Amino acid sequence: MEYRQLGKTDLIVSRICFGCWQLSPRFWGEVPLEPWHAALKKSVDLGVNFIDTADAYGDGYAEESLGDFLKKEGLRDKFILATKFYWNFQGERHPDTRYEYILRECEDSLRRLKTDVIDLYQIHAFDPLTRPEEVAAAFGQLKKEGKVRWFGVSNLNADQMRMYLPYFDIECLQPRYSLLSREIEAHELPLCLEKRIGAIAYSPLFRGLLTGKYDRDHKFEDTRKDAPLFNGKAFHRILDAMEEVKKFADDLGLTVPQLAIRWVLTHPAMTSAIVGIKTEEHLATICPAADEELPIEVWYKVASILETAKKEAEAM
Numbered sequence: 001m002e003y004r005q006l007g008k009t010d011l012i013v014s015r016i017c018f019g020c021w022q023l024s025p026r027f028w029g030e031v032p033l034e035p036w037h038a039a040l041k042k043s044v045d046l047g048v049n050f051i052d053t054a055d056a057y058g059d060g061y062a063e064e065s066l067g068d069f070l071k072k073e074g075l076r077d078k079f080i081l082a083t084k085f086y087w088n089f090q091g092e093r094h095p096d097t098r099y100e101y102i103l104r105e106c107e108d109s110l111r112r113l114k115t116d117v118i119d120l121y122q123i124h125a126f127d128p129l130t131r132p133e134e135v136a137a138a139f140g141q142l143k144k145e146g147k148v149r150w151f152g153v154s155n156l157n158a159d160q161m162r163m164y165l166p167y168f169d170i171e172c173l174q175p176r177y178s179l180l181s182r183e184i185e186a187h188e189l190p191l192c193l194e195k196r197i198g199a200i201a202y203s204p205l206f207r208g209l210l211t212g213k214y215d216r217d218h219k220f221e222d223t224r225k226d227a228p229l230f231n232g233k234a235f236h237r238i239l240d241a242m243e244e245v246k247k248f249a250d251d252l253g254l255t256v257p258q259l260a261i262r263w264v265l266t267h268p269a270m271t272s273a274i275v276g277i278k279t280e281e282h283l284a285t286i287c288p289a290a291d292e293e294l295p296i297e298v299w300y301k302v303a304s305i306l307e308t309a310k311k312e313a314e315a316m
């Protein structure tokens, strides 16, 4: 496993991060816990030391399941633990980044995760209703109390990050990034490089589509059921493109999912790719992606194959 320093922090994280969104039944249905536990255990053998979760995944369920398992197995110290806050899910669900809420929600996350400290605490998305001074005050308090080591943001654009930067250190951006979602290349990733902010990509396999593993008549039963590109002609167009990508993967001795992850990790701003893991096999087969980077001509070529396919698929 390869590792990188996360932003300017003292955290040295594996380039593959274990993503826990899959433990959100509302989006993914019931994901069995036994294979998920086996995957978490396997992380230690494979050198994966970085886990990403959120309070909102299953409204506490993902954090609780993770905390229970790490405590039972005595594995908390093996991992750098990242979680998020933003969705206030007590009652009517709404964004919330007010001072009192952050302090209270952090307590709840610590309790569910059964830990004394969160290594990376991230704002899940941008909340326009709370002033940055107020967020900064809460972060200062949590740092002073030793409850959080470092802070990050997710789903923010460059202007939103710039608004926060005078008030608190952003050590990490968690954006969506993959061969099918490259919007952040223009502004957010250059800002990360300029300010030495780490970047950890979510949905690097575009929720599985970039594995190319599905049959043409596959029907998704989870959050992907009605998602663009996961149905009909558009879905077939992307699968055809993945057949083309497979030739490049074969030449490099990689599987298609490995190539898709290696593509993400080749961007110089990228610290790690957060992969949504359900099983030990998912984890074991994806880890070799982190060993090296892609030759640049392959990086550009597969990007252009998917760019064309996506444009055509969206027009169908």
Ligand SMILES: NC(=O)c1ccc[n+]([C@@H]2O[C@H](COP(=O)([O-])OP(=O)(O)OC[C@H]3O[C@@H](n4cnc5c(N)ncnc54)[C@H](OP(=O)(O)O)[C@@H]3O)[C@@H](O)[C@H]2O)c1
Pocket: 018, 019, 020, 021, 022, 052, 053, 124, 154, 155, 174, 201, 202, 203, 204, 205, 206, 207, 208, 209, 211, 213, 257, 274, 275, 276, 277, 278, 281, 282, 283, 285, 286
């Ligand atoms: N900050 C945010 O707003 C945000 C949003 C989304 C996700 N995230 C984070 O990012 C993580 C990953 O994102 P994601 O779950 O959306 O997408 P992803 O990692 O792009 O895709 C996950 C899906 O890919 C398939 N998969 C994973 N590893 C595989 C392997 N080795 N071989 C074949 N297939 C494999 C599985 O599909 P099947 O189920 O079909 O087997 C899995 O459900 C999440 O768990 C979460 O921690 C953050």
